[in-house]
Amino acid sequence: MPSFILIFLTIFPFFQTKERVINPEFKSELEKIYNQQIPTIDINQFLKLNSDSLFILDAREENEFNISHLRHARNVGYIWFDMRSIYDIPKDRTVIVYCSVGNRAQRIAGMLIKAGYKHVYNLYGGIFEWVNEGHPVYTNQGAQTPQIHAYNNRWSVWLERGSKVL
Structure with missing residues (x-):
C-alpha cells in the first residue's frame, strides 16, 4: 500500500503542499536585524488581507523602486522619508511597509x-x-x-529568484 501512495503523489503532484520554507540562514540574518517591537507580517498573512483596505509602502529608494516593486505599492523612500508623503493614509488603516529585506521598512514602520x-x-x-x-x-x-534591485552584494545573496540588478 505505501508504494501506491508514493506513485499517486508522484503522478498527482498538485495534491502535495508546496509552501516554501524560508531559507534558515536568511531567517537567521533577519532575526539579527529585526526589532521585536515592530510587528511583522509574513507573506501568507499579507496575501489574505483585503487589498482594498490596506496601503503598501515601499521604503526603498526611488532607483530601487523604479526597477520593480509590489503591485499598488507607494514609494516613500528611506533616506528622505517625510511623513507628509503619507498624510492621506487614515491612521486606522492597515499599512504594510517593505524594503529589500526589512531593515529600512521596520524603521519607517516605527x-x-x-x-x-x-x-x-x-x-x-x-x-x-x-x-x-x-x-x-x-x-x-x-x-x-x-x-529586482539586489540592494548590495552582502544582502543580494538572499535573493534566490529573479534577475538581480545592482
Whole structure:
C-alpha cells in the first residue's frame, strides 16, 4: 500500500503542499536585524488581507523602486522619508511597509507607529522573500518584470529568484 501512495503523489503532484520554507540562514540574518517591537507580517498573512483596505509602502529608494516593486505599492523612500508623503493614509488603516529585506521598512514602520498609526506591519523578508516565493513584481508602467534591485552584494545573496540588478 505505501508504494501506491508514493506513485499517486508522484503522478498527482498538485495534491502535495508546496509552501516554501524560508531559507534558515536568511531567517537567521533577519532575526539579527529585526526589532521585536515592530510587528511583522509574513507573506501568507499579507496575501489574505483585503487589498482594498490596506496601503503598501515601499521604503526603498526611488532607483530601487523604479526597477520593480509590489503591485499598488507607494514609494516613500528611506533616506528622505517625510511623513507628509503619507498624510492621506487614515491612521486606522492597515499599512504594510517593505524594503529589500526589512531593515529600512521596520524603521519607517516605527515612525508610523510613533505617529499614531494603529495597524502597521513590516513585510517579513521584504521584496526578496516575496520574489523568492515566486510572487510577481512590476515596473512603473505596470508590466511584470523579473528584475529586482539586489540592494548590495552582502544582502543580494538572499535573493534566490529573479534577475538581480545592482
